[in-house]
Amino acid sequence: MATGMLHSHYLFVVLFTLIYLVKTILLLSDKDELLEKFKKKTKVVEMIVSFGFLATGVFLLTQLPVVTTIMIVKIVLVVLSIPLAVIGYKKKNKVLATLSFFLIVVSFGLAHKAKDAKAGEKTVALSGKEIFEEKCTLCHGGDGKLALSGAKDLSVTQLPHAGIVEIITNGKNTMAAYKEALTAEQIEAVASYIETDLKGK
Ligand code: HEC
Known part of the structure; x- marks a missing residue:
């Protein structure tokens, strides 16, 4: 379920980025008429894509075991890019439009970075480590020795x-x-992380 959702999210993000890429290029090359035409033609598609993009994004967010800093940065960038894009294309302001496009691309890049980092590790080991880094390092330190x-x-x-x-x-x-903040599986995962990665090191 979550994987299917992730794939649809990527699809929406790619479509969204493509629409904005075309719009940005048209705006930057002063093709105002074409831009208007393109905007009209893609209006409905864009609404569906934006809605899908946000809805799958919010759903995925609720499925995350822990919200990492990279995720927060990503969300802030996407949220910032929306008003910039709206104002940028309305006022045909090239700087704002380019900036908003740039923000979308950067947040897309961040998502991939986070995914690449995850790909190499086992899910359980990773979430145990992530949970530890998020909730436990304050008192125990990254190596458990603090x-x-x-x-x-x-x-x-x-x-x-x-x-x-x-x-x-x-x-x-x-x-x-931590029985309220973490699920039984997450507690198991952090405990295993302590035993395999911190103990005796
Ligand atoms: C507010 C500071 C604080 C945070 C945050 C914290 N701990 Fe602790 N932890 C302690 C203290 C204090 C003890 C010692 C308790 C005692 O025995 O009196 C302890 C003890 C432990 C022990 C027992 C170690 C032993 O050999 O007795 C484990 C395991 C542990 N913590 C894991 C975790 C994990 C996992 C997290 C994150 C989910 C975490 N702690 C977050 C303060 C903290």
């Missing part, structure tokens, strides 16, 4: 798997419980 505000050095933990899962689930002293 031990801030009384935290334990995770690289020397003696706890068995079940004990690690228990502490992440229910918390202990200054460490908060």
Whole structure:
């Protein structure tokens, strides 16, 4: 389901970018009449594509285990590009139109970067690592050794798997419980990440 959605999202993004590429080229080369014609012809298509692009994007966002910084940057860029594009094409302002096109392309590039980074790793190992980096490094540090505000050095933990899962689930002293913030699978994934990537390193 999510993969099919991802593919439709890419398709919408590509179509959206193509429409904007043509519009930007026409605007930059002062082909005003052609631009108007193109805008008229693609109006409905553009509405469908933009809606599909946003709807699949929002759906995918709700499916993410963790929202990474790169995702936030991407969303901000896309959101910024919309008013820029609207004003740019209405006022035939080349700078604004080019800028908005540039923002869309950059955010598209970012999406691919994030995907490439993921492709090499196993999903479980990756989400465990991502969750750890997002939620745990503040006290435990990237290598698990930081031990801030009384935290334990995770690289020397003696706890068995079940004990690690228990502490992440229910918390202990200054460490908060994560049973609300993370699913059981995510807790398993972070616990495995600690055991395979931090412990004994
Ligand atoms: C607010 C700081 C803080 C954050 C954030 C935090 N921890 Fe902790 N963690 C602690 C403290 C403090 C302890 C020691 C608790 C005790 O034994 O008194 C601890 C202990 C642990 C232990 C037990 C280690 C041992 O050998 O006893 C594990 C495992 C652990 N944390 C994992 C995590 C994971 C995974 C996350 C992210 C989901 C996380 N922690 C986030 C503060 C934090």
